[in-house]
Amino acid sequence: MEKKQTINFGAGPAKLPQSVLFQAQKELMDYNGIGISVLEMSHRSSDFNKIMKSTETLLRELLSIPDNYKIMFLQGGGSGQFSAVPLNLIGLKQDRCADYLVTGTWSSKAAKEAEKYGKVNVVHPKQDSYTSIPTSSSWSLTSGASYLYYCCNETVHGVEFNFIPDTHGAVLVSDMSSNFLSRPVDVSKFGLIFAGAQKNVGCAGVTVVIVREDLIGYALKDCPVVLDYQVQAENNSLYNTPPCFSIYIMGLVLDWIKNNGGVDAMETLSKKKSSMIYDIINSSNGFYTCPVDVLCQSRMNIPFRVGKAEGDEAVEKKFLERASNLGMISLKGHRSVGGIRASLYNAVTVEEAAALASYMKEFLKEHQQ
Numbered sequence: 543m544e545k546k547q548t549i550n551f552g553a554g555p556a557k558l559p560q561s562v563l564f565q566a567q568k569e570l571m572d573y574n575g576i577g578i579s580v581l582e583m584s585h586r587s588s589d590f591n592k593i594m595k596s597t598e599t600l601l602r603e604l605l606s607i608p609d610n611y612k613i614m615f616l617q618g619g620g621s622g623q624f625s626a627v628p629l630n631l632i633g634l635k636q637d638r639c640a641d642y643l644v645t646g647t648w649s650s651k652a653a654k655e656a657e658k659y660g661k662v663n664v665v666h667p668k669q670d671s672y673t674s675i676p677t678s679s680s681w682s683l684t685s686g687a688s689y690l691y692y693c694c695n696e697t698v699h700g701v702e703f704n705f706i707p708d709t710h711g712a713v714l715v716s717d718m719s720s721n722f723l724s725r726p727v728d729v730s731k732f733g734l735i736f737a738g739a740q741k742n743v744g745c746a747g748v749t750v751v752i753v754r755e756d757l758i759g760y761a762l763k764d765c766p767v768v769l770d771y772q773v774q775a776e777n778n779s780l781y782n783t784p785p786c787f788s789i790y791i792m793g794l795v796l797d798w799i800k801n802n803g804g805v806d807a808m809e810t811l812s813k814k815k816s817s818m819i820y821d822i823i824n825s826s827n828g829f830y831t832c833p834v835d836v837l838c839q840s841r842m843n844i845p846f847r848v849g850k851a852e853g854d855e856a857v858e859k860k861f862l863e864r865a866s867n868l869g870m871i872s873l874k875g876h877r878s879v880g881g882i883r884a885s886l887y888n889a890v891t892v893e894e895a896a897a898l899a900s901y902m903k904e905f906l907k908e909h910q911q
């Protein structure tokens with residue numbers, strides 16, 4: 543019997559481009575003819591040095607990262623950066639105060655972590671639910687704040703910024719874990735950008751940190767050495783053993799992005815894929831509902847309910863079961879919000895998004911009869 547094709551709509555770790563998996567498989571036992579795997583290679587060998595260099599060069603090229611920014615490949619995930627950011631940057635100004643925009647689970651966790659190291663000011667009125675971005679006229683930024691932090695795409699709630707917050711001169715920090723390289727970004731507007739790789743640019747294990755050079759060197763004295771940007775930058779991310787294989791996979795993914803038109807093409811595709819799903823939600827007469835304000839609906843993660851606005855759990859269960867029978871997996875919403883979530887990262891093809899759209903249409907038709 544022919545195996546049915548699996549389509550992975552998972553939020554992360556997520557789908558990788560097929561050609562990347564093929565290449566990794568081909569090279570797994572013998573990388574580049576040297577007789578060993580990247581998994582077995584010294585992180586100080588010249589072969590691994592070449593992998594690191596080419597990965598960094600590709601990233602610089604794809605995002606046009608200016609020369610006065612350091613790129614680091616670190617362990618500890620996005621959550622590690624929730625600590626590393628305040629540990630390294632909250633001491634930039636005497637007051638040890640940082641401004642946070644809290645628009646979902648991930649920025650909320652980051653703000654909570656930062657409270658351990660200084661004063662945190664959530665700049666807008668508290669929200670009852672994470673379904674919109676508080677209008678900037680309601681923000682009250684702290685004069686003398688060390689930085690303003692926000693999460694560019696809230697993976698759980700499906701809230702995405704389509705603008706760069708105005709910091710009025712403060713250093714801007716962004717968690718781009720779940721929309722990294724899905725569109726162009728003017729890096730020069732940021733003090734620091736970080737992104738865990740396991741959604742749009744690779745597999746779990748490595749987190750990219752892009753930081754402006756003049757912000758390095760202000761770590762609090764209690765900062766663990768592996769999280770200290772100065773130490774890691776001076777050692778080209780090799781102070782401790784880096785996640786070698788994850789960096790190698792990221793290099794392959796970056797190459798794939800470049801060969802597929804770069805970040806401009808990724809943006810065009812992401813709009814096309816997400817529109818297919820939002821169009822069905824919007825034309826379903828309330829059978830499907832996405833609670834997120836249209837102004838900030840994510841292109842990457844689309845949370846929605848089925849049956850009625852607050853979700854009919856029996857219908858949603860059926861939706862997931864039928865999807866799974868069709869090979870469409872990992873569509874269950876995050877446990878904190880329930881319902882369905884379709885993640886449409888770079889590696890998810892237009893055809894795969896179209897297959898989901900077509901299934902949603904069919905499911906709707908059946909339930910409207």
Ligand code: PLP
Pocket residue numbers: 554618619620621622648693695696697698717718719720738
């Ligand atoms: N930031 C965002 C936007 C995320 O989606 C996640 C995880 O899904 C994290 C941070 C935390 O990443 P990690 O699990 O690698 O610590």
